[in-house]
Amino acid sequence: MQWDIVIGLEIHVQLATKTKIFSGSSTAYGAEPNTQANAVDLAMPGTLPVPNEQAFRYAVMFGLAVNAEIERRSVFERKNYFYPDLPKGYQTTQLERPIVGPGYVDIDLASGESKRVRIHHAHLEEDAGKSLHEDFHGMTGIDLNRAGTPLIEVVTEPDMTNADEAVAFAKKLHGIVTSLGICDGDMSQGSMRFDVNISLKPKGSDTLGTRTETKNLNSFRFMEQAIAHEVERQMDILEDGGTIVQETRLYNGDRDESRSMRTKEEANDYRYFPCPDLLPVEIDDAFIDEARNSLPELPDARKARFKEQYGLNDYDAGLLAGDSKLAAFFEAAADRGKDAKLASNWVQGEFSARLNAEEKSVADSPISGKQLGDLVVRIADNTISSAGAKKVFEALWAGENDSVDAIIDAKGLKQVSDTGELEKMVDEVLASMPDQVAQYQQESDPKKQKKMLGGFMGPLMKASKGQGNPKLFNEILVKKLGG
Amino acid sequence: MHNKSVAELSRELESGKISSVELTRQFLGRLEKEDEQLNSFITITEEQALADAHAADEQRAAGKATPWTGVPFAHKDIFCTNGVATTCGSKMLANFVPPYDATVTENFRKAGAVCLGKTNMDEFAMGSSTESSYFGATANPWGLSQGEKRVPGGSSGGSAAAVAARLVPAATATDTGGSIRQPAALCGVTGLKPTYGRVSRYGMIAFASSLDQGGTMARTAEDNALMLNVMAGFDPKDSTSIDRDVPDYTATLNEPLTGLRIGLPKEYFAGNLSAAMEEQVRGAIREYEKLGATVKEVSLPHADLAIAAYYVIAPAEASANLSRFDGARYGYRCEDPKDLLDMYTRTRAEGFGTEVKRRILVGTYALSAGYFDAYYLKAQKVRRLIQQDFINAFKEVDVLMSPTTPSPAFTQGEKTSDPVTMYLEDVFTIAINLAGIPAMSVPAGFVDGLPVGLQIIGDYFSEARLLNAAHQFQQVTDWHQREPQ
Secondary structure, eight states: OOEEEEEEEEEEEEOOOSBOSSSOOBOOTTOOTTSSOOTTTTTOTTOOOOOOHHHHHHHHHHHHHTTOOBOSEEOOEEEEOOOTTOTTSEEEEOSSSOSBOSEEEEEEOTTSOEEEEEEEEEEEEEOOOEEEOSSSTTSOEEETTSTTOEEEEEEEOSOBOSHHHHHHHHHHHHHHHHHHTSOOOOGGGTSEEEEEEEEEEETTOSSOOOOEEEEEEOSHHHHHHHHHHHHHHHHHHHHTTOOOOOEEEEEETTTTEEEEEEETTTOOOOOOEEOTTSOOEEOOHHHHHHHHHTOOOOHHHHHHHHHHHHOOOHHHHHHHHHSHHHHHHHHHHHTTSSOHHHHHHHIIIIIHHHHHHTTOOGGGOSSOHHHHHHHHHHHHTTSSOHHHHHHHHHHHHHTSOSOHHHHHHHHTOOOBOOHHHHHHHHHHHHHHOHHHHHHHHHOOOHHHHHHHHHHHHHHHHHHTTTOBOHHHHHHHHHHHHOO | OTTOOHHHHHHHHHHTSSOHHHHHHHHHHHHHHHHHHHOOEEEEOHHHHHHHHHHHHHHHHTTOOOTTTTOEEEEETTBOBTTBOOOTTSGGGTTOOOSSOOHHHHHHHHHTOEEEEEEOOSGGGOOSSSTTOTTOOOOOHHHHHTTOOBOOOSSSHHHHHHHHTTSOSEEEEEESSSTTHHHHHHHTOEEEEOOTTSBOOTTBOOSSTTTOEEEEEESSHHHHHHHHHHHBSOOTTOTTOOOOOOOOTTTTTTOOOTTOEEEEEGGGGSSOSOHHHHHHHHHHHHHHHHTTOEEEEEOOTTGGGHHHHHHHHHHHHHHHHGGGOSSSSSSOOOSSOSSHHHHHHHHHHHHSOHHHHHHHHHHHHHHSTTTTIIIIIHHHHHHHHHHHHHHHHHHHOSEEEEESSSSSOOBTTSSSSOHHHHHGGGTTTHHHHHHTOOEEEEEEEEETTEEEEEEEEESTTOHHHHHHHHHHHHHHOOGGGOOOO
């Protein structure tokens, strides 16, 4: 039996406003528990919410960036349920008239094609506090610092058909909100959280299957794993002739396990009704225009600019432009010299690999784009070889010195590129290896000849104390050996 | 001194004949004695009051006195008072001491008034008799003077009784379905519910957010005007607060009433009150005609739907507003909770009284899946029709008048067995809250020795006109000056 996978995403984006959505408390991350929760956040008697204008501005910017309609008269509803991280016993959210209406985001597939993922809507709501289950002797600690932080919840249509598309969309959305500056995009801090809705249907069928929801995935890797895990779980059930239970599940990325959190029958009746403490928020043309004029460069526009300005190909441009911090890093590097392609290779290659290995984000990088750019310049102008470049990179990363040139000098990595000097060395080495020279000249297969060049490189590098420009050595060897 | 109005006390203090400290001592002494049988106060803040009085005397000496400086009054125990217990008449908040002031509290503080304490009320403002208070019922001083235990009305029964008994010249109150006007009528005092949004709700513990409004209670219209001057105004901490200038409500009290067009809603005179009551109310209306007003019949066609709509909407909002009372962060918590669910269920089972639970259940039901459209949504649509009735009526007349209540003060226990009979107490007052318009109750006579109130209803932001109409009436009648013995 062949199956179609149907995926929809709900993404919670924490807005980077200075204060909370309905109170003046700070939203800064990392404070001591319960030091950023005032009387309103604690739902003390008689306290009232006051909407944060910046949250609306950010929501409108988001709506414009995803080609969506902006709701001119949006309303807040109360979603009622009891939980200790929800002080009022209800969450203030939007249901009937969310601030952002239907929109879309185009993603790049691995095949090179573009696919449109539709956004059903996005709405503003308040975040709940945090429940900490460790360190409290079997009880749960409640930290209400996060309670009241503004969120945009983005809900897509079930347009994605596999994990790659879902991750591509998630990354694209991440790039958009970080480029807009409305979210810091730090997923380890919970700035973006993903819920995945998955169902299977027989291939080609028009009827959607029963879907499950897997909540609170906070990395692209976990999302990918969770999707694979859930698809397999559902396929096993369906192929055994069973039925999927509509439920909410939690995925544990470290153990690659999932468990049911609650079923549809156990689900709450949230008894939504318009919040009588908040008036409908009227957005006028002036507000929207101001937001539109303040939009910074978005990933798609940046990608086009990278192709034009730096001559990058579609793939490289897309990858570098997608994340605003990575893009800024790349530009700082590329602008130091004239070889954007080489800068792109180093950013995507050595630099990204190192970040991944150390589980760092671009923001945590110990080197700046400028420094990497200086390194690329010295490679491009032949001051150092690629082997030498790797050593410089290590030294920069370790913080041995801020300056690329200082490191090159300190480690004596400057390669000799004076062809006169190099020719002399080649002559000397060739003279000392007459048998190998003869073998080379007698060989008819060019491929085998190329391999034999390697045999001369060792002695040449020794003779030049590692500073000979290997590329030039190669050229001179081929010239002198002839054949 | 205890018989003097706020305006008169203000003049006494201004003249220097008495200090605020001395005045406060007198009121406190009397209050402590008289409230034994009345039980109109939950908390008496003697020390704080004397400290405030002292500060008031200093303000006056520095030439910085306002009309309220040094004048004693009380707050309904629904307004948060920093450092002073604010119980809302409930076991759930019996131990709650807010670390913040309601905006109304702050306003009176800034005006230099001296708060003597917090008055009794129906639990969480849900009731029309003050019998549901965790701190016991308040007695109606008029009933006491006849040797009977009668209710002062509710939910602001403590404020009404305290003012009627001259324990304070004025007290703040709140009105969601009639909770200022009905007790004012039953206790023979003057009370006003302003336009929704006129007075900040910040720090005023919420019952039904779209209906609650803080207001005034005193013996005279002039005192109500002085109170409203302090209470009204935009508050950025309350998103439903209206940004509109506050006039000096005392400046227009003496405008003549010639040409005032009074409408009598026929639905409010349709045989739902006793002949004796109707006679008193019509007598009051005749006084208005003597003052130059004209009277005509009008109609509020959807009047009979008001109680039903209210008892869907108010409990629905209350069911959400009271969810925060869970024993976790403040207030009552059950002993030795086993787990989270146990803490929630026992705290709320033990902390809330019967009427509160009843309304939370009704409200939850009205909002629940499958019932929302038929109840909550439908009630809100009906509300719009009720509002439209008033808008239409005010095209033809300037104010509406009616009895405030269908009967005078009933006896304790008389209406507690069937909640609906209690709800029907609000038959004339409730539609006003649904529409958000202002209304007053003014003492208009007596039936069997018990006070009768005349309700005066106005268009949005017509408080000045209402107070003017009440004040002029009080120049030619003395119902408002009668004192229970």
